Amino acid sequence: MTLDIRGSLKNTKISSDGYVVLEELISNSIDAFLIRQHADPGARSLVVSIEAEISSSGLLGDGTDISITCTDNGCGFGDDQADAFVTKDTSYKDDLAIAGIGKCKGSGRIQYFHHFERVGVRSTFRNEAGVATRTLLPDAARKKIDVADFIITGGDERQIGTAIRLEGLRDATRAKLFKTEALADVFSAANMRRNMLIAFLQRLVSLKSQLGEFVISFETRHSNGGVERSSLSAADLPEVTVVRSTEVAERDPQSGDPLGSTQTFTLSHYRLDAQTYDLPRNAISFCARSSPVLDITRRYLKTVAEQNRPVEGFHHIVLIEADLLDRRVNEQRDGFHEIPDEMPVYDLFTDATVAFADIFEQIDPIIAEMVTPSGWSKDEVIRDVADKFGVIQAMLTDTDTRVIYGDTAKSVAERVLKKYQERIVADTAEIFDLRAEIETAEPHTADFRHKINELSWKYTSYLKTFDMANLSQLVVRRAAIVEVLKLACGRALAVQAVEDGQRRKDEQIIHSIFFPMRKDSRETTDHDIWLLSEEYQYYDYIASDKPLSQIEWDDGGKLFDPTIDAELAETLRRRTKDHSAKRPDIAIFGEEGSAIIIEFKAPGVPLDEHIGDLSRYAHLLAAKSNGRLKKFYGYLVGDTLDPLGMIGWKKFASGRSFFHTSALEDPDTGRMLGELYAETLLYEDIVDRASKRIGVYREKLQIDFSKK
Known part of the structure; x- marks a missing residue:
């Protein structure tokens, strides 16, 4: 059996986890200890030692390099273990009926070669002949590893266990994972201990009775002779705060239809007092085989400060586990393959029955109860x-x-x-x-x-x-x-803030809110004439500041005589030069012979001085429509009104507006042309009416755009 190093590096991606080597070393040490205990039960506890050596590098000695050695008291590299080490896709651990052991494909050690130039092994083990030591010397030129490359010598039973040494950090790995942080900081004893507590918390807690009074020690040796030490022991493990489970429904990947089955996801929450547990961050992760794989902390703690600091005095670790995650973890153990973001999946060959969206839908409310910052x-x-x-x-x-x-x-x-x-x-x-x-x-x-x-x-x-x-x-x-x-x-729109001397356009702005100027309902259906009355938006034709002679009835005929615009202009010319080219701001017509006339006045213009405009418009429209229009509704809209100028008009029971009804007679013949119902409306009344019209829905929707 031979491990092709270069081929394995091509086929297995480098993990995005900067501590993946430490995690693989410690995980394998735990497995080796469990194997030893299974084969040779004894009153022993797990002992793992991690030593990081920081050294100077480069021609001028201004760079740094690192070597890592992991020593344990596990079963050692017997024949089965040696065969598994040189077999990439191994099923060795899968066949071991040992509780708590991690399943593997043998790809974890490929991360050793991704990170370091040289990998060495010295392992003492028990075999049928007694105790032996198997050694693989570190060699950067090695392209393949065969069982025959190990040197076998005699061994001491007191040394049973394995020491794996990794030397020479690769430049590509340094640039990818450690570009912004000093190696001495990343691999300080304190940092290694803090991060390994997070990484192995769930597994150590679940295996506490099998590992005994375990100790995982960390030591960092610096090139200046300084030494840092820290350790993680059984006494350091907290109790899990709460464990919750939830079911995620499985669905057909092509249709998204439920399959009637579920996958169970278990969430373990550790709420750790920051005074006792000096952790670098909070951690919420999807796990595989009791170890964090995919960190999703930022989904629940949005800012870097929230992610890295205690939340209300506590660090929070939430670990999500499922058989599905164990099966789907990728080789580099930093994600999961064939779990889609959403269902359905447009891939005929996928067998995925659960999507991340389905998982999040179930776990989000649970995690929200566990970890939610104040405020x-x-x-x-x-x-x-x-x-x-x-x-x-x-x-x-x-x-x-x-x-x-x-x-x-x-x-x-x-x-x-x-x-x-x-x-x-x-x-x-x-x-x-x-x-x-x-x-x-x-x-x-x-x-x-x-x-x-x-x-x-x-x-x-x-x-x-x-x-x-x-x-x-x-x-x-x-x-x-x-x-x-x-x-x-109220002249409070930004566009209404004009400098002194500039012409104000308040009337045009208000007009355009009701209906776009110089357009009709055949050119646009996007308007808000409902502000005045809901039923008006359903009338047959609406014209906004357009020549009335151009209006056509549905049969193609003109609604008014061709002379209407000239006569309208002449009528208004009698009053003032400023109005000589005006026409009704908005005119709305219905097939049944009714017309609605709307005239806007700019804020500050007295409405009582223009009440005759509506009657003049109505007379002319009635006379020039050849009897088609007989009922007229007129609205004079503004914000200033002197009640003394409203003689003959009646005041509404509520508000300050007035209304008036009058017959329209031909001034020359006395012939009845129609009837006009007219109102003076204050803008504030229109706003109030419109608000009340949508009030029920607005209240249910809790909508309020006004400034508090």
Whole structure:
């Protein structure tokens, strides 16, 4: 059997974990101890020694290098162990019926060669002939390792165990993993101890009774002669704070449909007093074989400060384990293969039945209960989601969307709307499938009515999903428009901040909020005339500051005589030169012969001085429509009104606005042309009416865009 070093380096990626070599060394030492105890039970405890030697390197001695030696009192390199060492894809440990031993593919030692130029072994073991020592000298030129490369000599029973020495850190590894940190700091005794406590906490706790009063010692020797020492022992292990389990449903990878089975995930939470446990960071990780593999701390603790500092005086370690993770861990032990981010997976050859999205959906609320910094409010995020995106609590419940620490209003809204989108797509697809089946059904059979009933329920479900998503958007949009109108009426929009001497455009701005200027309803359907009245947006034709002679009826004929614009201009010219080219700001027409006239006045312009405008407009529109228009509703809108100028008008019971009803007669013949109902409206009343109109929905959505 031969281990092809260069071939193994090509086929096994380097791990992204800077401490992977230490983890592999200690993990193998634990396995070796368990094997020894199984074969030769005795009152012994695990002893592992890690020695890191920092030395000077480079022509000028201004660089640093490191050598690491791991010594243990395990079973040593017997024949079986030596064969496994030189076999990359080995099943040696898989066949050992020993509780607590780590399963492996034999690829862990490839990380030794990824990190270091030279690997040496000295191991003493017991065999049928007695005790022997097997030695492999470090050699940078070695391309392959064969069992025959080991030198076998006599051994001392007191030395049973293994020492693995790694020398000469590779430049590529230094650049990839240790570019910004000094090796002396990374591999200080204290740092090695702190990080190995996190890495092996779960495994050491579960094996505490089998490992005895174990000691894992760490020693760092510096080139200046300094020595640091630290250790991790059985007495240092904390008790697990809480253990929780959750079931993750398995799904078909192509369709995403439930398979009716689940995978169990177990979460172990260690809440460690920072005064007692000097740890470098908090750690939340997916594990394989009781060891952390994929760190997901930043998903729950968003800032570097939260990740590295105690949370309310405690370090938190949360370890997530599952048989699925044990099976799917990759060779370099820094991730998992064939666990997709989401389902369904568009890969015909995948056998994945669980996605990370499904896992997170189950574990997120559990971890949120375990680790949540103070100062964060779930209710505040939910309010923000409703205010900014119209996603109400009912929608969160309907889509089973949980809000956890670190969520923003945007991220929550995206999750909710994505779920609705997926549901709508799925429902639509099912509806089309059912419709296709209905076409082939026979009406006189029971199956036909069954399909009809099923289709109706599908439609109902679809509409509920679709309407909930769209209603929230509609109400939030309207709430925003009301707030913009309120600001515009108070000249509080940024665009209304003009310098002295510049012409103000307040009336144009307010006009455009209701309906874009110089457009009609055939050019745009995006307007907010509902601010005045909900029913007006459904009228047949709306014109905003456009020549009335251009308006066509549905039959293609002109609504007004061609002379209407000239006569309108002449009518207004009698009043003032400033209005000689004006026409109604907004005119709305209905097939049944009604017209709505809206005239805006800029803030500060008295409405009582313009009450005759509505009557003049209505007279002219009635006379020039050839009898098509008979009912007129006029609105004079502004913010300034002198009640003394409103003789003959009646005041509304609430507010400061007035209304007036009058007949429209031809001034020359006395012929009845129609009737005008007119109102003076203050902008504040329109804002109030619009707010009340959407008030019920707005209250349910908890929307408020105004400044507090």
